[in-house]
Structure formats: structure tokens, C-alpha cells
Amino acid sequence: MSIKVEGIQKRFGNFVALDDVSLEFPTGELVALLGPSGCGKTTLLRVIAGLESADGGRVLLEGEDASDTHVRERNVGFVFQHYALFRHMTVFDNVAFGLRVKPRKERPSEAVIAKKVKQLLELVQLDWLADRFPSQLSGGQRQRIALARALAVEPRVLLLDEPFGALDAKVRKELRRWLRRLHDEIHVTSIFVTHDQEEALEVADRVVLMNHGRVEQVGTPDEVYDAPKTPFVYGFLGAVNLFHGRVDGNHVSVANHAHPHLSADLPHGEEVVAFARPHELDIVVGDAHSHGIGATVTRILGFGSQARIELQSEHQPGVPDQVEVELPRTRVRELGLVEGSRVRVVPSQLAVFSRPAAGALATGTAS
């Protein structure tokens, strides 16, 4: 079942939570709403659910205008960050709740309910916990029960509000893989809200990046990571080095050195900001090289096959003080890098945006 929102507006007092948001969520996909806190992602999810009413715009469920439909009738499954389980009910009763509150003529018999609850508990792999109370479960188990409870009413869409936000790192990782597998099994159109870019990129079919109540970019995880459309998206998805420079033909000049850039048709002489991810920077050593940015290695962090090198750059206009580079460990050994080595940093590619567009940039330098 498809979801469409058109021109959604929402304010809380003077704060604009959603500013003319229009999106389409195709049937059967798992979509992530990603953004920093306060960007409006949870509000959008609640508007879609009907827990919040928009000041303007429409919510279309399967092409039907559902803007005035009460949350009770929208038939959406909602999963809360803090589970919102009924603590006076057993796991079984929690999952059965949605079936037991149905109007009498639609309500299945207790035997049917019992069978259905058992199936759902098997689906979330917790059928052995049916008689426990929520207080006796771990956080990860509680969230799986909350999911089973939401699925019991066979919702047309599943909405998850920071579903793993209250869990520790390890459980989080397990649970998001599990959610992906579950989604592949049941194929309910699902939207989940997160501020964790890794989570969004790993789990979702499609990622919606939001900032200040607006949609910045929509795309598959590859698309948004490899080709960020706005400086915000570039800064938000992963570590990044930020340079300032000027367009010089098909090059960009940073601190009097010309570097190739990826972009778009920016006019000659345009003031720009240029981004490079740590793996898009290379390091050269020796006096033979005069291009690139002079820097001193301050720290080398090696784990796995990649090493992260932190460098202190020579003070130059347009160059950040700290630069972060990612290289294969074999390359680090080849170059003989140690802390204190004087090297030059060479961008293999730069993504540039004109300076005014980057004005609102919150997270600029390497994080």
C-alpha cells in the first residue's frame, strides 16, 4: 500500500516543524526518515499516523485522502521509541490487544486470537515469552513485542519512531538486521525514523534526508551516500573534510592549488565549499611533490584493513586545521607514515557547492 504526503505544514508555536513536505512512499518498501533531532522527521511520522494533525497539506493512503481519518481508523501500525507496552498485561495480552478491542462483529474468537498471537510471537522469535510481563523483558525483546503487537491488526503500513533509539549499540545492530529480514518476509510498507545514518543506510531501501522541516534529498542508500545533492547531506552522511575555494575552470582552487572537482556547472570564479570524504584524500611524501596541502601526521588509528590518519595542516586560507584521511593499512606501511611525519595531502576528488547554498551547513568539518 502506498503512502503519499502533499505539502504538509506543521508548526508548534513559532517553531516550524514541517515546511511544505511532499513525499511518496512506494508499496512494500522500507524507507528511513533520517535527520538530526528537531528536523521534523518524527512529526512527519506522527502526521502520517494521524497522531498529529497537519496545519496544511494532505496525507494519501493508497490514493485516498486520509487527512481527516482518525488514527483509530487509519489502520497503521505504530512502534514507539520507548515501546509503550501495557505493563499490566502479559506479552500475550499485549499482542492480542488490537484484536480484542475490535467491534464485536469483527472480533475473532479467542481460539483464533490465540493462534494468531502465537504466529506473531513466532515471527518475532519470542513465543517462549508469552506469559511474561513487559518488566521482565530486555529492551530488545520489548521492542520486538511492540512490533508484534502493531502487526497483529494487519496494518496497511508500519511506522516506527526511532525503534532502536533506546537500545545499546550491540542490540541495536542485531535488531536492525533482524528488522530488515522481517521486512523482506512480510513486505508491509514501512517507514522508520532515525538520526543514525549508519542505521538508515544499512536497513532502508530508500532514505529521506530531512533538515529544518524540509526534505533535502531522497534516494537509495548508495545514491545519497555517493552523490549527496546538498552540503547538508554531504556533512550528515559520514565523516567529511571541508575546504573553501574558488572555481577555476574545471578545477577548484584551494589555497593556491588547483584540484579536479566533480561538479556541476558552477561559473568561473564562484566562491565554493568543497567536500572530500576521508577515503577521497591521498597522502604523498617526499620533496618531489609540491601540489597538495602540507600537513603533519598527529595520529594513526589502525583497525581492520583501513587506517584513519589525523593530520594537522599548515595554516592556509580555505583549509581546515584538522584533516582526516583513510588509507589501506598496506599503503600506510608503504609510505612509512609515523606520528610526526611531514606529508602532503592530495584530494583525489572534491564535491563542490556554491558558498551561499552551504550557508545553512551545520556539520562541516571532519567529525
Add this chain to the structure above:
Amino acid sequence: MSAARRVLPGFGLSLGYTLFYLSVIVLIPLFAVFAKSATLTLAEFWATTTSPRVLASYRLTFGASLLAAAINTVFGFLLAWALVRYRFPGKRIVDALVDLPFALPTAVAGIALATIYSPKGWVGALLAPYDIKVAYTPLGVLVALTFIGLPFVVRTVQPVLEDLETEIEEAATSLGAQRLQVFRKVLLPLLLPALLTGFALAFARAVGEYGSVIFIAGNIPLVSEITPLMIITKLEQYDYAGATAIAAVMLVVSFALLFLINNLQAWSARRIGRVG
């Protein structure tokens, strides 16, 4: 005890202190009541505590107290709900007014109630054409007991209601529950322990109430006499043993009822997973 080391320190000290304090403040005075009443022979004790006037006063005191506590549970809950869930002008003033029955000298409350509910009073005059008499009837006793018991339910339910996440109701609603179903199946079970505690406190207060009741009750033998009044009457006749005998009966009945309510409260609290 030396083998089983406790993680929390100070068990011996805190238990000892608790028992000592409870003895001095509560148990010794109560024991004196029983000791004094024991000076009566069994026949005298029986005759004093089961005379028709005294029996009628038990019925009124315990009946009206239970009813008043029940009324306060319903309306105190509504008041707490309004104070927690809605914003309205003068909310803080209403919030402060709730505590007034605590602070007001009970005799003042009694005189005020008797004045406005008497057939010539503001409210009494409105009810008189319908032949409803409040002052100087058991109904008056009920009004006074309801008045003084109100804060207990409000103040016990209010904090629990404040702690209840609205997400729980949102979850229930998104699963298709009607408003009434949300209340009955989700909210009420979670609030039940607090409601029972409030009920028990309001009831206990009502049973022992004297000052506010005697003015409005009219104190008609067999009709509107409360048990505390019977005790005072005995005292005024220098019948100390008789007074303590009635007091002893009251204490036992009150204790039994409170014990029952507290167990009910503990059971409902366990059910919502607050303990253990």
C-alpha cells in the same frame, strides 16, 4: 543473621527505629484504649458496644464513610484528570483549593456546611421545595464526610496520572481501541492502586471525623448519631471504660477494613508490575 549479609546497610537500626517510633506514637495509645476497656466485664462490654443507639451509629459511620470514600474516588479522579490533562485559566487556584479541606479547622467546615445546607441556607433552600433535607439527616453526614475526604483521592491519583505516558494511550488508539476501551483496559488498571490508596485514606479519615459532622448531623438518636459522638457522649458522662469499649470496636473494624483495602491495593499494584 550474621551469615546472611545484607547489601543494604542499616537494617537493624532502621527496623528498630521504626518499631520504637510506631510503638510510642501509635501502639501505646491504642493499647491504652484496649487496657481501659478491659476494666469492664465481658457482659458490660457487650451491653455497651451493642446497645441500639451504638449499633445505629456504627451503621451510619461506616456506611456513610464507605459511601463518601466511593464518591470521592469517582469525583476525585475526575478532578485529578482535569488538573493533569488540561490547561485552563485558574488551574493553579483550583489545584490549591483541593487542599483546603485539609487546612480548614473541621468545626469551621461543619458550621459552614450546616449553615448552607439547613432548610434556610443557600443550598438547603433550593432543595427544600423538592422535600430533600440535607442538614440534620444522615445525608448531611455524607456531605460532610465527602467534603473532608476529597483531597486524598486527588493527591494520590494526580502524581500517578502525571507519570503515565500519553504514548500508552496513543498505542492503544492506533491499535483501534475506542476511547472507552482505552480507559477501561489501559488507564484504569494502571491507576487502580492509586485509586484504592486514595479510597482507603478518604475512608479512614471519614471514620474518625468528628468536628465537621456533628454540626450538620443534628445528632438525632438512632438516626444521625455517629460513633465518635457516642464516644464523646460517654466521656461527658465520665464513663471512660464505656467510651474506650466503643473506641476499641471502632478500631478493630477500621483496622480490618483498611487491612483489606491495602491488600487489594498491593495485589493490584503487583498486577501492573510495579512491585516484583
